[in-house]
Amino acid sequence: MFLFRSRVGLIRKFKSFPTLKRFHNFNANATPIFTPNLSQTPHNIELREYQLDCIESCLQALEENKRRIGAVLPTGSGKTVVFAHLLNQVKPRKGYGDKTLILAHRKELILQAAKTCRSINPDKKVGIIMSDESSATDDDDIIVASVSSLQNDQRLRALNPKDFKLIIVDEAHHAVTNSYLRVFNHFDVKDSNSDVAVLDFQPLYKEMMIKI
Template identity: 30%
Template sequence: MTIKLYDYQQDLIERTRNAFRDGYKAPCIVSPCGSGKSIMIAEIARMTASNKKRVLFLVHRKELIDQIKNTFDFVGVDVNYVQFAMVQTIVKKLDKTPTPELIITDESHHGLAASYQKIYDYFSDVKRLGFTATPVRLNGDGLGGINDVLLEGVSVEWLIENERLAPYDYYAPKLMQQENLKIGHLKEFTKQSIDKEIETHKAIYGDVIKHYLKLAEGEQAIAYCHSLESSIKTAQAFNDAGIKAKHIDAKTNKNERDDIIQSFRDKEIKVLCNVDLIGEGFDVPDCSTVIMLRPTKSLSLYIQQSMRGMRYKPGKRSIIIDHVANVTTFGLPDMSRQWSLNSKKKANFEMETPVKTCNECFGTYAGIDRKCPYCGYEQPIEVKETVYEEVDQDLEKVDKFEMKLNFKKPEDCKDLKELQELGKSLGYKSGWAWVQAKRLGIR
């Protein structure tokens, strides 16, 4: 069948075709969550297959294949010319894989992994096309190793303004100090350090219930937890409070998982708890509320999870309750980000707009306006020259310096210049940086 694309989707497809005509071999389309990425992929595959050219479609999770097949059928792709493949499978049988004319990689930010690169190297003469909402690796690297041009689509802000995504309210109660967390070999926070930090705040589950009832009572919510045990406990806490909740994970029996998802769709279950299962490629019914109980260093994971409740419906407003201060690391979901193909030696994304949390209603918003857009409360003029101001036991003030500096304490700084910037943000005199540099052996 023939479908009508939105103008911004058609524009991206035309720019991709022009990029190939201009000699680029591996463009990457950057388009936000909820922008109709699957439809664009399917349309490009349809045009390629209609010319009897083979397409190799690569994913890292089976669920992505199941969903994209449905979209391909809807768009009318001739799947006789399409090979759907998990990277983990095809990398083991490259010599038995027919040579394609085009390789499409979904969630292309995974493409720097060795398995992907082995496939790309094997089919080195084949054109490639990647799709992602966040073209950056967890370690900060851009995708220059696998792509030669970024083709950026419309912004999240544009999609909200033009009723393609739902607007949102963002709340950030303070239940965790991220500086206390440790980073493991995958450059993510370790489960052990998160467990220890949560144990320090024994009221975390009670606080989760309190904030849900205050901010989103009766709404369909997805809760992202840091471990399987935490997800089970969170679901139990909701049930104990009389709010129907269920936990699911990758090992949940398929029939049981389908029953739980259907109950969530029928609104019999209000809260669905998981770790990272409900993310890229996982089909779940519409919800309005996201509860973030999992601190992360991954921008991609943050964007996927925070925007899960922003699927558009007339009159809908998503509610994001960030219990772990992820907003202080990444900013708000619709903040403008400047992407680059460069490595982490140069910034891949920058957030220039400060983020504030209202002292009165806990609403989190971008800008320097003292008047809260949620409740109208006018924030008092700050008199303390600190990066963080602890408002009370539950909340954390998010200041602009927190968004622009990647270092919070002297030990995080690698040179005198960074020490000076940190000292300035903390309101210290210029001599402080020199004292710290001497103490740390920095020249």
């Protein structure tokens, strides 16, 4: 998990997340930098240094065979942009597909994630699964789904775990509920040696700060 120091305080550690080795300073006014291998889009979306650090640390953790990784990013720091870039850098394990599932609990998060993924990954097909809307197909590379919609047995069974390399959880503090656990069980990601990696993205709120 990432811990960001700032003038206002220090985040608490969440014991439920594996701890990454690196600590990062967050500067909202940091100068954007551009790294070609992480920004392969026609729009040349520039990543800030702390966003690149987050991506690189997650990739390093995966290289070290960590399969459940937590990242905490301050509100407004562009976590959706981070994971939209990151998913392209994650390699599938042998015998598994290259798809990514993004889980969220609110419609606005789902629509934002789908829009950002389409913008940053124009060569990828992005589908949506929600209770009142489902545009996902078997050909989709990225599926953004509401966790409540996947409580439907038919919809959940349609997602073959062998087709996926990665699950991204947006606002991961909700991921301890039974509805999320049901999805995780389907993908068999409770095992520390799971073939499908899980990246938990958690926003930093003021109430999560401790004054120092």
